[in-house]
Amino acid sequence: MWKASISLVIGAMLWLGVANAAPAAEMPARVVSMNVCTDQLAMLIARPGQLHSVSWLAADPTISVLADDAAGFQLNHGLAEEIFLMKPDLVIAGTYSTRATVTLLRRLGFRVEEFAPAASFDDIRANIARMGDMLGNAGRADTLIARLDADLAALNANPPSDRTLALYYANNYTSGAGTLADAVVEASGLRNLGREMGYAGTVKLPLELLVAAEPDLVAGRERDFGAPARAQAHLRHPAYRAVTGAGRGVAMDSRYWLCGTPFTLEAARHLAARARANGPDE
Numbered sequence: 001m002w003k004a005s006i007s008l009v010i011g012a013m014l015w016l017g018v019a020n021a022a023p024a025a026e027m028p029a030r031v032v033s034m035n036v037c038t039d040q041l042a043m044l045i046a047r048p049g050q051l052h053s054v055s056w057l058a059a060d061p062t063i064s065v066l067a068d069d070a071a072g073f074q075l076n077h078g079l080a081e082e083i084f085l086m087k088p089d090l091v092i093a094g095t096y097s098t099r100a101t102v103t104l105l106r107r108l109g110f111r112v113e114e115f116a117p118a119a120s121f122d123d124i125r126a127n128i129a130r131m132g133d134m135l136g137n138a139g140r141a142d143t144l145i146a147r148l149d150a151d152l153a154a155l156n157a158n159p160p161s162d163r164t165l166a167l168y169y170a171n172n173y174t175s176g177a178g179t180l181a182d183a184v185v186e187a188s189g190l191r192n193l194g195r196e197m198g199y200a201g202t203v204k205l206p207l208e209l210l211v212a213a214e215p216d217l218v219a220g221r222e223r224d225f226g227a228p229a230r231a232q233a234h235l236r237h238p239a240y241r242a243v244t245g246a247g248r249g250v251a252m253d254s255r256y257w258l259c260g261t262p263f264t265l266e267a268a269r270h271l272a273a274r275a276r277a278n279g280p281d282e
Helices: 002-020 036-045 080-086 099-107 121-134 138-156 180-188 207-213 230-236 238-243 264-277
Strands: 031-033 051-055 074-076 090-094 112-115 164-168 173-175 202-204 217-221 249-252
Touching: 031 036, 036 051, 036 090, 036 112, 036 121, 036 138, 051 080, 074 080, 080 099, 090 099, 090 121, 099 112, 112 121, 121 138, 121 180, 138 180, 138 264, 164 180, 164 207, 180 264, 207 238, 217 264, 230 238, 249 264
Parallel strands: 031 051, 031 090, 051 074, 090 112, 164 217, 217 249
Antiparallel strands: 164 173, 173 202
16 A cells, blocks of 8 residues: 555656656756755855755755855755655756655656766866856856865965875775875875875775874864764774874864865865964864
8 A cells, every 4th residue: 555655656746747847958947956065066156046955964064064054945855755846947966866866856857967076176176167057157156166276276385394194084994096085185285195005095094004104194083973983993092092192183074075165175274284283183
């Protein structure tokens, strides 16, 4: 009975969706974003009244720079049913957003555009430009890109002294070449230990190798959640405490590392400032 009811709902959505979907060629007037990274790009670029809904994650201040701004939009949880009822003429998703929702919305006839995660500042520029074209606000996108380039040039003009930085996450993972985190480290003027050790992507770095490498700085997640967890066991290990002691530990604010946006440069600024100060985080 339950399965039959679901089939009827989906069938009705398919019939109504094909009837109500807006032509793809029209400039979108009612936009829904269902990914925390596209949420923030859309909030920065959309014209007033154009963006109708963003994901609930956009309102989470621990991962979204624009959490306060998200309060002005209807929040969604990436469900096909709720987005269908919003009757958007454009849905924006990440390539790893809920696949069932993306597939069903396309079957319903809605225009769905996907953005891949940024792995470099070139990717950030490309995504900003694409969002500007998609929302019919290329001028705003050009302004954001110009500001990003100017800020990046200013940061590169005054790099800190030559130092290595190790990125170290839960479960002993690090980031090597080809990652946004590596691009952030490079922009800060520091040398990414993961890249220098020959790593690419996000891979495990045994604590023993981290200690043996003797990095000048170690950047980890911004806080220990307190409750015992194997994923954060290294935070309590004496060897980790030793390698991050004497002001060598750098806290990472997830809001600036998670998504490729103009705000990503703030992570690089923080690293550069910490490298110059070489003092403990507040």
